[in-house]
Amino acid sequence: MLGRGAQTVSVLAHPFDMALPSFMKxxxxxxxxxxxxxxxxxxxxTCELLPARLSEAETWLAxxxxxxxxxxxxxxxxxxxxxxxxxxxxxxxxxKR
Amino acid sequence: xxxxxxxxxxxxDLVITRSLRAPVSALxxxxxxxxxxxxxxxxxxxxxxxxxxxxxPGGAFHTFMQGPDGGTSDNPGCFLDxxxxxxxxxxSMLTAGWxxxxxxxxxxxxxxxxxxxxxxxxxxxxxxxxxxxRDRHEQLGFFDGWNTCITQLDEFALTLAPK
Numbered sequence: 001m002l003g004r005g006a007q008t009v010s011v012l013a014h015p016f017d018m019a020l021p022s023f024m025k026x027x028x029x030x031x032x033x034x035x036x037x038x039x040x041x042x043x044x045x046t047c048e049l050l051p052a053r054l055s056e057a058e059t060w061l062a063x064x065x066x067x068x069x070x071x072x073x074x075x076x077x078x079x080x081x082x083x084x085x086x087x088x089x090x091x092x093x094x095x096k097r
Numbered sequence: 098x099x100x101x102x103x104x105x106x107x108x109x110d111l112v113i114t115r116s117l118r119a120p121v122s123a124l125x126x127x128x129x130x131x132x133x134x135x136x137x138x139x140x141x142x143x144x145x146x147x148x149x150x151x152x153x154p155g156g157a158f159h160t161f162m163q164g165p166d167g168g169t170s171d172n173p174g175c176f177l178d179x180x181x182x183x184x185x186x187x188x189s190m191l192t193a194g195w196x197x198x199x200x201x202x203x204x205x206x207x208x209x210x211x212x213x214x215x216x217x218x219x220x221x222x223x224x225x226x227x228x229x230x231r232d233r234h235e236q237l238g239f240f241d242g243w244n245t246c247i248t249q250l251d252e253f254a255l256t257l258a259p260k
Contacts (some may be wrong), residue, residue: 017141061225064204065111068223074137076115076219079127083119 006048022073029069030062042047109225114218121217124210125182138162139170149193152179157193173198177205184209190226 013023027047030036038047117124127133131147136199138145141166149157154176162170178186187207200254207222 060142061109061111064223065113068111068113068221070140071138072113072115072219072221074140075124075127076117077139078133079117079119079123082127082133083123085125 006046009045009047012047025073026066026070029066104181107224109227111221111223111225113221113223116213116216116218118216120215121210121212124219128185128208128210135160136191149173151193152176152185154178155193156197158187159192172200172202174200183211 008025009020009027013020016023018026027036027038031038031047036047036049038045040046060067127137129152131150134150135145135147138160139162142167143162146161146163147159148161149159151157156176158176159173161172164170167215172189173192174187175191176185176187177191177194186205187208190198190203190204190205192198203226205224207224209220209222211218234253
């Protein structure tokens with residue numbers, strides 16, 4: 001998407017089934033890795049790609065980090081939801097007794 | 098996150114840490130029950146099929162991911178070390194029974210989980226081979242698959258965007 005030019009965070013976040021703070025964390029990883037640059041204009045934060053700043057090897061590792069960071073975020077969300085369901089189930093069982 | 102490999106023996110290691118409100122037992126379930134694992138393993142709209150999951154050292158761990166455009170990512174591998182409720186180590190460099198493999202994406206992942214207060218601490222260390230191997234893998238087009246996925250999301254978003 002950024003390949004078409006700078007975009008605001010809300011436009012970038014729109015297609016993803018993810019809370020904005022989580023999405024911002026992913027952007028922070030990309031920015032820290034030097035793959036994108038962000039700047040604030042009024043209330044909107046805009047992102048743009050930084051083309052070819054990194055060597056191929058560094059880009060490769062940054063991409064792997066992005067894959068594992070995102071996987072870990074999905075896992076945490078899943079596990080915490082799983083735990084809440086287990087707790088609710090235990091509470092429900094106790095009430096029935 | 099730091100770009101310095103502070104806690105890492107090698108510049109090609111990734112160390113990813115998360116603190117969870119959920120206990121280790123829930124974390125362990127999410128990693129060791131294939132029906133649960135496949136729900137978070139890859140980003141939607143890609144889906145994960147767990148083709149083999151033999152949770153013991155030398156046992157097969159094989160995932161197959163499929164994208165909305167028919168793109169696929171086949172990832173056979175094997176477990177190296179299992180410590181119940183604490184640690185899972187697996188690699189793509191070997192398949193079931195420690196048989197040597199030449200994967201398109203070489204890595205060994207060391208997943209550690211421990212109690213932390215009422216919740217848990219999760220630390221994933223993902224180790225990669227040297228740069229030459231990585232470059233070769235990149236040429237095999239892994240990221241084309243993910244980029245296709247992102248392109249599709251992009252196109253979908255454009256249909257939703259206010260005109």
